[in-house]
Amino acid sequence: MVMFVSLMTELTTFVWHTTKTNCPAEMMNVIVNMPHLVYIYLEQFNVLDKLPESHHFPQSLRELHLSADVIKQDPMPILEKLPCLVVLVLQGYDGHTMCCSAQRFPCLQELQLFEFSIEEWRMEIGAMPKLSHLTFAWCKKMSKLPEGLLHLPSLTYLDLSYMPLISEDDNTLKELREKGCEVE
Template sequence: MVKIFRKMRQLTTLFLVMKPMHAKIMNIFAYMPHLVDIHLASFGVLDKLPESNHFPQSLRHLYLEADVIEIDPMPILEKLPCLVVLELSGYKGRTMSFSAQGFPRLQELKLDIFSIEEWRMEVGTMPKLSHLTLWLCKEMWKFPSGLLHLPSLKNLKLMSKSLISGDDSTLKELERRGCKVEL
């Protein structure tokens, strides 16, 4: 299958669901420089993503689903210069970090079935993020205060029973600033 994909150099959209999906499938991106939309689903365990230079630099929408993503994918994905929408499912690491220059064009972030103890957000990260959706965020007791550093955040959805209290100080400050919050 990889041999077939290598010949599709002009492809702009890739939608691939296989059970189980093998991590090596990501090696095909090097042969598809025009991809703007990637949807990959049904990885089992995805221990590590390839470096950001292995992804097409024109990528605008990435959907990535795995049963378990073991290593924080954000330091790699935040370097994609054109990424506007990121949908990520299955991250089960201890921390998730967003650096100050990360995700320069990201407008929508959806995190699904993830479990983290610590969520770090440096000032300057995701300057254009307007929509954040969190679905089945296990182990999350409070919103990270770094959300207050996102100047464009207008919509925050928490889609599942959560351990986060409606009295969360970050949540209250976001609402005060005009962010629409759905719990």
């Protein structure tokens, strides 16, 4: 199948939904050789060991959905360099911390994070300047929201679902509400 898919270099949308297998490295290599991809949906993997470097991803990529039981490496240092990314949906990162650098994710407007095991999210000032919608769901180890959220000028909507350690007393949560951000 990988050989067949590798011949489709003009695709703009790639969807691969599998039932609980590991994401093979050769499939990731095929995707990076499709320079016209705008939408990528890779869903329902057991384990994703490693993402390709950002310069290998199609630079035209606007939407990425990546779902696995376990994503072993912090995806942000790679994905934050994609210049046109507008929507990012991630599920299954199994690390303790996640980092977003300043001046990265320049076009990102919507970010959805599901079932992350992170305890801390570090955000530098200037990251994600256009982010307007943020969803956290089932990130059960996160005990406080990152203060970096307060520096997102476009954030208007925050969805916190099944986040048992985030309380109504969280300072970042309070300040976001004061700034007019809708929180659910």
